[in-house]
Amino acid sequence: MGKKRVGILTGGGDCPGLNAVIRGVTKTAIGKYGMEVIGFYDGFEGLIEGRFTILRQESVSGILTQGGTILGTSNKANPFAHIIGEGENRHVVDKSDQCMELYQDLGLDALICVGGDGTMSIGGQLSEKGASIVGVPKTIDKDLMETDITFGFDSARYTATEAIDKLHTTAQSHHRVLFVEVMGRNAGWLALESGIAGGGDVILLPEIPYEIEEVVSEVRRRSRFGKRFSIVVVSEGCRPKGGEQVYQKIVEDSPDPIRLGGISHIIANQIEQETGIECRVAVLGHLQRGGTPTPFDRLLATQFSVKAMEMVVEGVFNHMVAIQGNKLVPVPIEKVMNKQRTVPLDSHYIKAARAVGASFGAKID
Numbered sequence: 001m002g003k004k005r006v007g008i009l010t011g012g013g014d015c016p017g018l019n020a021v022i023r024g025v026t027k028t029a030i031g032k033y034g035m036e037v038i039g040f041y042d043g044f045e046g047l048i049e050g051r052f053t054i055l056r057q058e059s060v061s062g063i064l065t066q067g068g069t070i071l072g073t074s075n076k077a078n079p080f081a082h083i084i085g086e087g088e089n090r091h092v093v094d095k096s097d098q099c100m101e102l103y104q105d106l107g108l109d110a111l112i113c114v115g116g117d118g119t120m121s122i123g124g125q126l127s128e129k130g131a132s133i134v135g136v137p138k139t140i141d142k143d144l145m146e147t148d149i150t151f152g153f154d155s156a157r158y159t160a161t162e163a164i165d166k167l168h169t170t171a172q173s174h175h176r177v178l179f180v181e182v183m184g185r186n187a188g189w190l191a192l193e194s195g196i197a198g199g200g201d202v203i204l205l206p207e208i209p210y211e212i213e214e215v216v217s218e219v220r221r222r223s224r225f226g227k228r229f230s231i232v233v234v235s236e237g238c239r240p241k242g243g244e245q246v247y248q249k250i251v252e253d254s255p256d257p258i259r260l261g262g263i264s265h266i267i268a269n270q271i272e273q274e275t276g277i278e279c280r281v282a283v284l285g286h287l288q289r290g291g292t293p294t295p296f297d298r299l300l301a302t303q304f305s306v307k308a309m310e311m312v313v314e315g316v317f318n319h320m321v322a323i324q325g326n327k328l329v330p331v332p333i334e335k336v337m338n339k340q341r342t343v344p345l346d347s348h349y350i351k352a353a354r355a356v357g358a359s360f361g362a363k364i365d
């Protein structure tokens with residue numbers, strides 16, 4: 001009998017720490033378990049199109065500290081809804097059987113899917129077709145269910161906090177209101193935690209619809225107390241009470257087509273008009289997804305990868321690695337599929353932010 005084989009792919013938006021997982025899986029599979037590793041290029045696209053490579057120890061040498069993913073990724077590819085053609089010739093085909101054939105032909109004993117909720121959902125569907133899937137949770141949004149944290153989040157939080165720190169000094173010098181828009185989709189974790197760490201005066205979250213009058217009154221209140229500047233940390237997914245989120249674009253061929261972004265410009269204009277104080281906006285965008293992973297993310301990604309390989313060897317399939325209260329545990333992928341973990345209003349972070357005087361732009365009890 002030949003060596004056992006494990007496949008790995010990275011799906012969805014990239015984030016710092018993906019390479020640390022690829023490295024951890026490859027080194028553990030080869031070094032500890034004597035297995036072979038197949039890396040699929042560009043997430044599920046590689047599985048659909050049969051594009052892959054054999055990963056060896058030397059393939060992953062020196063990648064621990066690199067952002068991005070050496071395998072590439074795609075947040076559009078979906079074996080169950082593969083898009084062919086454009087315009088009038090555009091149609092959707094199910095390529096999942098073809099993917100399963102490749103899985104069998106390659107003699108894979110398991111496939112490790114590293115990604116967010118979209119990747120876990122596809123992984124869950126593939127496991128229903130007979131693939132042995134192990135999920136590894138990544139996302140800068142920290143919006144995956146069943147795990148206290150995902151790798152990538154700490155690095156993004158660091159980038160956002162550093163940006164807030166830098167914007168603080170210029171806001172102070174020019175007596176302006178500086179708006180910092182951060183990513184996070186429908187979850188406010190990134191805005192909330194970087195907002196607290198950076199000392200944001202107002203923090204606007206998707207979970208707490210804001211009232212513009214409340215933001216105005218906080219900026220004015222600070223002015224009255226001699227604080228001639230304010231920092232407003234805006235989550236891209238926030239919206240006014242009774243209003244809508246702001247979309248930057250619709251990516252038609254993506255399973256999750258809405259790309260949020262731009263609401264901070266609208267709020268900044270309103271605040272400038274109401275208060276007469278100059279406002280400026282910094283939308284951090286994909287800066288938050290780039291760069292070298294923090295030590296925390298390298299550690300988390302490495303631990304996740306080792307646990308994922310342990311699950312492969314022990315036959316714990318159709319589960320995702322999670323961290324719960326400092327323990328690495330497997331959780332059924334179905335508990336994670338098509339769900340989002342948002343900030344609960346009784347979160348200790350909300351409590352802490354309020355205690356140090358941050359406003360959420362709304363009256364909350």
Ligand code: F6P
Binds near residue numbers: 184185259289
């Ligand atoms: O899910 C990660 C994320 O960076 C979100 O925070 C953001 O809304 C989205 O992806 C951006 O997607 P794209 O890379 O397609 O612009």
